[in-house]
Amino acid sequence: MSTLQDLYKLPLNQHKVLVANRGEIAIRIMRACAKLGLPFCAIYTAEDAASGHVRHAREHGGEKSLYRVSSYHDANELMAVADVAECTAVHPGYGFFAEDFRFARRVTKRDRKMIFIGPSWKIIRELGDKINTKRLARSLGVPTVPGSDRPIYDEVEAERIARSVFEFQEQQGIKRPLVLVKASAGGGGMGIEEVYDIDMFRSVYRRIRNYALRQFKDEGVLIEQRITDFNHLEVQIVSDRSGQHPVHFGTRNCSIQSTGLQKRIEVAPGFAPHNISYSFNAEKVLVDIVHYSLTMARKVGYDNVGTWEWIVTRNGDPFLMEVNTRIQVENGVSARISTVNNEGGVDLIAEQIRTGLGQPLGYGQEAIAFDGVGIEYRLIAEDPDNRFTPWVGRIERFSWQDQPWLTMLTHVPTDEPYEIPTEFDPNLALAIVWGKDLDEAKARGREFLDGLVLEGHNAAGDSLKSNVNFLRANTERILRF
Template identity: 35%
Template sequence: MLSKILIANRGEIAVRVIRACQEMGITSVAVYSDLDRDALHVRLADEAYSLGGQTAAESYLNTEKILEVIEQCGADGVHPGYGFFSENTDFARAITEKGVTFIGPPPEAIEVMGDKVSSRIAAQEAGVAGVPGTTEFLQSGDEVVAFGEEHGWPVAIKAAYGGGGRGMRVVPSAAEAHSALESAQSEALKGFGRDECYVERYLTKPRHVEMQIVCDSHGNGVYVGERDCSAQRRHQKLVEEAPAPDFPEETRRAMGQAAVDVALACGYVNAGTVEFLYQDGEFWFLEMNTRLQVEHPVTELVSGIDLVREQILVASGEPLSFSQDDIDLRGWAIEVRVNAEDPAGGKFIPSPGRITDLSVPQGPGIRWDGGYMAGDEVSQFYDNLVGKLVVWAGTRDLAIARMQRAIREMTVDGIKTTLPADLAILGHDDFKAARHSTKWVEEVLDLSGVTDVVDPAAAPGEGDEPEEKVRRDVDVEVNGKRFSVAMWVPASAAAPVAGDAGGGGALRPRRKGTAGGSAAAAGSGSVVVPMQGTIVKVTVAVGDEVTTGQTVCLLEAMKMENTIVADKDGTVAEIKVEAGQAVNANDVVLVIE
């Protein structure tokens, strides 16, 4: 059995793995960037080591630094979580070559299934049909045009090594093919370190149904039921549930067996998810995620199986603790993702900032998997997932009602979140009747009246407390390793932080004003960005004629590309930014006359 596991990740998934380790008597090791020095996963872990840097590339995607920490802390296992290096063959191989256990599939399986093109070939060889698409990486937009002309428009460009909708672009016609490929490659490179893409047919009204599988090193493979993840926007999931509604039992069995066949065909070991598109009674292989999924809690709640614990046991060489006949799914589970995004008008604009208050709901059948607490900062440099609210109930109707109650009971101040959109989804007749598809949120759901108000309370002022000494627990680093020490300092000099055990809790300045928005009036000609981020590309030049709604630059924030558009017709008179430049919310990037 593994004795010390390093979690090569951050946020709620790092917290989830740390908790599993602690329940199993395994020492947990966190790593962190400079921005995450006081993050929840760092505070909860048994040990924590600094990676330095701010961006993901400087920290959580720094292979050399992570390998140094593994050597330094003596970990005998590494859990990659999801995202970052979780589906990176080179990272998995580097771990195993050090004699350290990678808690995931063998590098060879990641190589086959982590690449969406080779996974399609592997699925076909296992007798599982996929959506029509290319089996070679795209070299130019001309290949997208040729595919679209043959199979019909629209088509979907996808990052071969990506996931979560990043690096994916839906192309409605030949005219957009070249720019869409360039955009997909750019986003894929930033998110996954590789820019290879492929193209496939884009189904009109499919449901996204995925099958959870677990395989051990003894040749056993089991499917643990399906999840419906059709409520999406920008091809990223908002609401997930298990089991899938209005889903025939014979289809469930066929899809489950297909998922196991695909996994065993590539020598897969550990937990994984095989994703399918389901439409009009048929299903097609979409891709395989060679890692734990964000939405794994709904499967855990209906099956009673701790998937992270099972991952660790399998990685330690143990056989599966259950067989296919042992799987007994009970009740219904629903998960909503609480992202730091402003859903107003269906725009889902990233909303980084400091969480001034976070109060989670309570009551029967409620679970909160979070990566933040009140006082913590949600940075523009990382994923925008604050946490996952999950409920279980005996029936789907009761699960929906319980989730609606839980959302209304939950408080998140300081940032805007997707909770109002989640509530709108759950309350819609189409969702209740399982008539929704992967395009339903963007094409049918009306979010024009959805708002999420940020608490505008001012930062607390200076008090008149007498000068006294108080205890402050602070974190220091010695040779890169994190230690907690107690200090007694004058109250006026104390700066309490999240996790401060000695000074009355986590007192941080509250975020003033509202997140997002625009400082300039619509149609003023002063084009502003609604959030912090980095300019990826300026698509116009001084002197160009532009029209209202035309893209003038691309902004990357929270690992997503966002288009910034002209607010009126006119001529570009001034460009104030360039590619690679960091900007703040409401900065003017371009002037139109």
Template identity: 30%
Template sequence: MFEKVLVANRGEIAVRVMRACEELGIDTVAVYSDADKHAGHVRYADEAYNVGPARAADSYLDHEAIIDAAEQSGADAIHPGYGFLAENATFAGKVEDTEGVTWVGPAAESMAQLGEKTSARKTMREADVPIVPGTTDPAESVEEVHEFGEEYGYPIAIKAEGGGGGRGMKIVESAEEAEEQLESAKREGEAYFDNANVYLERYLENPRHVEVQIVADHHGNVRHLGERDCSLQRRHQKVIEEGPSPALTDDLREEIGEAARRGADVAGYYNAGTFEFLVEEDLDREAGELLGPETDFYFLEVNTRIQVEHTVTEELTGIDIVKWQLKIAAGEELTFAQDDVDLRGHAMEFRINAENAAEDFAPATGGSLDTYDPPGGIGVRVDDALRQDDDLVTDYDSMVAKLVVSAGDREECIVRSQRALAEYDIEGIPTIVPFHRLMLTDDAFVAGTHTTKYLDEQLDPERIDEAQEQWGGDTTSADGDEDVVERDFTVEVNGKRFEVNLEERGAAKLATSGGSAGGQRPERASGDDDSETVVEGDGETVESEMQGTILSVDVAEGDEVEPGDVLVVLEAMKMENDVVASHGGTVTQVAVEEGDSVDMGDVLVVID
């Protein structure tokens, strides 16, 4: 077994992996950006290394910085968690090539084969796993989209080859939208996955999203751990996950599970992974009716990593998936047979995101956890990293925690979830707890007849407003008027020199001898320019409403714009966001360029 594991991630998943390591007697190493120097995963780890500035591309996505931290710390393995570099085959290959460091995950070659969707579709076809009608080679031109639409009809899904979780996916409703959506999907693919290739699929109108957890070792043993139903989604982003699916018969459940296991076996896949499927829903199905083996299902994609919702399967099976990731990477053989896998009861996971569901799920732009009191009791699990009085870091995703509830059956699970969510006391930031409480009283969700389109197309938004008003709580942070002074010191412990950064509140500034701040190696210098943008043009300013990166600038000085025209495209919270003109006029200044990082309140464009 490994002696020391570096966790190349942050937040709750980093802490989740570290807890598994601690139970296996493994020391842990955290990496952190400038924005995360006080983060929970840094507190939890045995040691921590700064890997760059807040921008993920310069820190958590920096291959060399992560591997350098592993080598400096003496870590003999790297666990990527999910997100960031978890599905980056190039990075996995670099780790595999690093002497003395093991990649905790599938082989880089397998990640490339299954992580890129066109290659995965070819592999599944070889394994006799049904796939959605679509292309198995990258689509290069808008003409190919038009031809596909003529053959299969609209809408069409354009998907980034390296994508997942709805990122890099665009829906084309008509031929007129093809060019714009093709370019947008390519941009997102390049921005998030360093891969601008996209492919085409027939867009299923009313599917359920069902996924199967796989674990496989280096000795040829492949096991599936049952399915999870992730059909409650907003804009292709999962919100509530549960298992087993409330819509499948046992026969269909087994058929989908075996298809996943067959696909993993043919691909020579090992470690943990998830095979995702779309299941055709019967819109005439009544509550209590189930989908049988005659139901069509199609392979969607493979997530070559641990997933956010792996907790659901752990609660159902009692199998610690993260521990098995580590054991398999260390060469151990699975000790349980497929027949030993027994799903007990029902489990649900609720993503506790720092978002206001009543404002189109807008992410919080700041704040601190003035009150943070998570629920407890039988069948209640909370995976988190933040603690009371922590500041909310808004540079990355909006997830604060995951609430996982399990019970003897789905009905009891819903009641227990209602109790646990009512107990969850968070003040100082908005969360989607009120939305979750609403869904547990929603007829379609309780009946299990919802599809992936339900939230976007059928749920009355006024009900979300009412839930937010009823259960929203205090989302305003207490004012922090006292000054915070940072002081840098160099200290020596047992012959080793460390750069230490201390914060003192309400104190005057002291002159110090300098030195770098933060972790156990000198911090990487940030190239960001903190100077404010000078507004030179006349007119009203259009400011950024969130932190992010400029993907494209669609106007130039002198352009005439109308209300609703796209000015710039901003990447934030893992999605593209169009910044549009609220009124017509002439562009007198463009203050940003493609690739710029911006903060909330930064001036983007001036319109007179």
């Protein structure tokens, strides 16, 4: 029986990767595998039979490369398929098991061991816990948001913390103090609500607690200061299994979000101090958050891709929000503006797989350079005029003009109608636009959105609602604070 160390020594082409995810990210993982010369095996559920990732696996997969499972959430299904398909590694994508340390541990500790393509399970456990991350950050002098430093299960205690966070803000001279109540086990902007009055706190707390119990089977709730006037920045970290030499692939700005605090537009780099004037030293903020992120990555021996998420206030104060121990949806926008040894076409998912399987990264920070501005639009069937309610129905026409500066990532077929499944997030596609500077990127972004065709109908005959107008209207304020 091979040990994990034996697996890390295998030549790349003797590996086979289980793609334990769906939709757009599954396709990107399969493409990255192909680029590295690796075979893969994909999975799907009954609801997803028409998804592009299933078709991609059928057309490009070899033997034993596609299995129908009962659920993406069932680890037993994934393990059973991995064994039958003779996989040596599991790529979790994002969502589902990506940040589940128990799953990562099981993959690497079971009888027939496999590599979990992500950080080691201990690191996921350490940083996946927002509270623990906060404590670690504080111990390294990295700034964090004021609030609870562990999940709260007790109503009286919750109210006491909320009261103290309100008082703290009043002392700071904040005119409209706000407290954020969020499901401790949540993520992706789900299960979060604001409270602006302590009298409202109890009912919001109960609602979030019940929601958390239903959705995540854990009623722990976090209570934090809600900083309203801020930009949401990220630092992309990449490191190999040695955990010794993490590098960064720059910063991203993800401030343009839906009312549910879900990202809609991501831009790399995080600010544009040469084009836009800020009320603070933006260049220094970017340098600082990169420095803080790398400090933490080195401290924990971070050994795969990861994202450090930051809040930057109008005064230019950065606060660490959380660490995402996985590849993110928006990794492509950072790759788009990056070069390694003066070569473009960087693929962070391929880098993740390659280093995850045990290869050394092979270059240092000095080899990485950045060029231009990247904008990523998330195309979603939803109604921005009605609190971003998801729209469900059938997509009948979906097309765009190909451009050398445009990358489209989608699992929605363009040559046949597609019924949007209701089981998952209603993301349809990611469009990554590149320009040599901010103005060119924005102009190209508008050109892309103007030429996009996205039409369909639901069961009641109403026509498709999408966020295209929202994306177009928000293109103007990209990177402005």
